[in-house]
Amino acid sequence: MTSGTIRHWASCLWGTFRGRPLFLTGLIGLICYIIIIAAGTLFMGLDPYRQNISEYFVPPSLSFSFETGFNRFIMGTDDLGRDIFARVVFGARNTLFAAVFAAAAAAAVGIAAGFAAAISGNPVLNILRRTMLFLAATPSVLIAVLMTAIVDPSLRHVAEAVALSLLPGFISSSYRIAADELRKKYVIALRTDGAGKMYITRIILRNTAYLFAGMTARAFSTAIIDIASICFLGLGAHHATPELGLMISEGMAFIYRGNYWCIIFPGIAIVSAVLIVNIVGSALKTAIRKGVFENASS
Amino acid sequence: MPLLDLKNLSISRGEGERNRIIDNVSLTIDQGDIRALIGVSGAGMSLIMTAIVGIRRRGLTYSAERYRIDGTDVQKLSPARRRRFIGRKIFIIFQDPRMNLDPAMTIRRQFREILSLRNFHDRWYRYPGWKSRRMENLLIRVGISNYRKVLRSKPGELTDIECRKINIALALAYEPELLIADEPLSAMSVSSESQILSLLDSVNKNEHLTMLIGTNDLAPIAKLAGSVSLLYAGQIVETGKTQAVLSSPKHPYTRRLIRSMNEMGGELDHDEMFSELGGIFPSWPELPIGCRFGPRCPMAERVCLRTPPAVKLPQGHVWKCHFSAPSDSE
Amino acid sequence: MSTSEQPILSVKHLSLYTGELSLRSLLLEHRLIRRKPVLSNISFELFRGECLVIMDDGRSSLPALIDILAGLRRQSSGLILCSGKVLTQDNPRRSSIIRPIFARSERTLDNGLDIGTTLDIPLRFSTELRPEERLARIRRTLELLRLPPDIIYEYPSNISPAESMRVSLARALVLMPRILVSNSAFMDLAPTIRAEMMNITMMLRKDYHITQIFAARNIDIARKISDRILIMANGTTEEFGETGRVLGNPQSAGTKKILENFSTRYRYSPVRD
């Protein structure tokens, strides 16, 4: 039975990814991204902080000469001669980790709270849900700004601000989803079967898991964008730390001199990350829906 | 000349005879006739009806040998003109009475829309305010006395029976040639049912409105329908004048149906078992190979399971069975 | 059966109101909440193995009554006594005493669960049977309803409408309840399927003495299957009694109206020969 279910899920996942070339490219992109970040941060011994003043604004190239070997800076260097490739890799790692933290925390708390409020029609929980409207109207940038008024800006606080701004959306929509499911015929039938609240919750979670997968993926991509934006506005990470948004805001000073590579590579890193997250997220959504509802194959 | 002349409409989910959900259905409805289309849910009634008005589901392939609406070959028209033509001629009412009406619009606006978008070439009532006059008349005509309140309200605030009557009134306002009604009696209380029936009858008598009524139970409309077609698993197994079919049913399925109607109508005493039709209704992936009724037919022979039967037609009474005049073996 | 024994189900003065906040009633009746009566003072008795058919005439509130009996809604006032004991909505044993049949089976089956699990849930939650006993019970129920035993591995999306109809009946029966309740959708099936279902319920009544409550619109069916009949109009009891007597010589206007409305000149009348 268990092996059967495992095979079933595997077949659903693989079938979905193979089904559309877009999904397949997304998967491949994800794998490449992870490999590059892992290799760059762990094994290649890159240092995003080292400045070699002698060679600043080295343009990116894959040129090869017998004296020097391969060009050391495939993505060139910035005004202080720091290797942009290293900074992009570390910056991507920082940004993505912060985003993962924000999205995961928001999703866990939000879905739990929404379901609790919906299934146990507890007035206190519902009042809490109402007060979440307050946060639902406050964008992450605003919260980040407020935080700068209280504490010194840092990537951690940015992540917390983004999580706070993502939370209410999760709560309200998970509440709506759960409430809709509770009104459906099959749940009513379950109740007349004498099924307990926990069991009904389990069933509903199972049948709406694909929605939550999609929501979490979207929240993840939103978190990436927001964190980058906040850092771009200079409300986030400290200047020395490699962070994609920050790199771009620093690089903007040089685009009038034509040194586009300071901002192009971080930009590509951000956009590709968000795209990959979106694509893989929608693919997972489809796969989970298949796995739950199309059991003919198993 | 028949009003609707549909020959060999097939709707299939892929290649092959067993993938035809609707298999060579032919419908010819005469002017002023009421045709009852009898079939269980899942036999494909609503598919046929939506196909007639030109709504196509995704993932299905439609094909018809001939499709004429009083004489005009619809298939020859360009898609846009076909939509307009069919829309002019046919008015469809789906099963759920409330979902036929836009939930966000007041009934008055929906009447207005129908009366203004359907251009009546210079009619006598082309004087200012004829629209509201006409919609009130129509509402009274279908038996809604408090028409002012109804015109003001939205579908959500009305009862099912009111919504059904409004649908019929809208159809009258639209003045189609053919009215298609899907399950017009489902989930109606007894008195509302009789009201709707008499309304349909009077509309047919006075406005000479041709109708195609799809339902799963022939009994309530047996005397209303002039002719009847029985649908089984996407095939029309028997067609004819209602009297002829009821008096001398040819297809075994028809006989079974009429017998169960007799039993329901009090032929049995209290707590006496009904006679049953064994097996289950075939639905798409498991459609039988030969005669689709073959596996359940009490008098099936080998040939029934092998080859689909041809259509037999003496004087307008058509049925689809291997045996010309099957002996009553029940 | 002798009416001396105590009724298995007796409903006493059942009423249901819906209240809604409205400014008009506040201004007119000086009450913020306007009460709209849906059911008022319904009461009837039913004995073991009997079949009650409830009919109503339009805009009345039959579904609400069925929901209350099935335990999906809470009545505003009144009692439901089951063999002398009061039956509350949140009685843990309730589902093994009185069970609804969901006629719209395609909506009430969870597409994510296979039939076996669906049938297992009621047993798991309201009996202390061991898994193999539960499985045996399920198999017995399936063969009682002439369903193939290996349907328990199928999923609702893979079985035909007729089968899923029987499955939802089996779902009501696995607990062997004493009373079955069903709304009128059960009666709107096509005649051939309806005949099968009627036979099954008759068999249940005869062999297992399961009391049944149906909401119906078809008087022929009512006359055919029911022992007692309850005619409702506008949420109140119009007439209640033995089917033969009530339909034979109707006393109330509502019953007469229903009778004459039912036998329209369009209805099929069987040829007696």
Next chain:
Amino acid sequence: MIKFILNRLMTLAGLLFLLSVITFWVNVRIYDIDLHGQLLPEYGKYMRNLLCLNLGTSDISGRPVMDLIRDTLPSTAGLLFSSLMISLIIGISCGSTAALTIDRTTSTVLTDISIFAASVPVFLIAVFLIIAVSLNITAIPSSDELSYFYEVPRITAIRLIDILLTDSGRKSEMLYNCLLHLVLPAATISVLPAAELTRITRNSLRNVMRQHYMQAAMSRGWSVFYIVIFHGLRNALPEIFIRLPVLINLYFTAVVTAEFVFNWPGTGNLLIAAAQDRDRPVIMGIFLFTASVLLTLNSVLSLLARFTRPVTAEQAR
């Protein structure tokens, strides 16, 4: 209905109170006011200041925060309005097209474009617009609201209207210049909301198109455009309104970023400047202002969603 309105109003009041408490707490933390025993008097004083719209004075410029907001808000409003128009038009039309041509190439192309556009951060759009447009077409400036040689009298403080109201001889070129300045910021802001709106419209309209009344209307042979506008979008409205708060957040981030990048003299720019040099009264004041505005906006949206949703049979009974 009344119940719903009362409910929403009470929620709004409670939330505004909560907001004031939070900001009060933040103030206490910032200027570590010692409130031993006299918490309520302190809060009362704070509230009194708030109610007299007295948000304190800036640490840097020494001007009252309210004046700063009053100066900068109009230009933000003008920018926001223009981009709102653009994104509404683009988003709704693209979304309807995608919903109508479902599972055809048009729909998939539109959807993929919207997904791609939604995954590009605002500041990147701004930067790339600068590189692509402003560095090549020198006529289109990439900073400020109006070039310095024109001086416009402050009448409504919204530049476009002021220019239209002035009777100087160079009105037309002033107008042209102002519009040129508006191009890049407005374009930057409208991209993301347009993409999001496309998605929202597409999904909700697709659900509506499945309904029977839409199929019936289609079968009448009326023009598809008419049906979509008067039946489809009308019935899709509640869903769209429910989803709109997401858009509000997008707009806020977009406006702040665009004003920062294009050096637009608006509130967002003021906010960022204040945040960068830790000008706390300004931060707190703008936070309070914006949060309460957005809060009210959300309640209004939910009310709209409630009003546009047609009564169902269950509610009517």
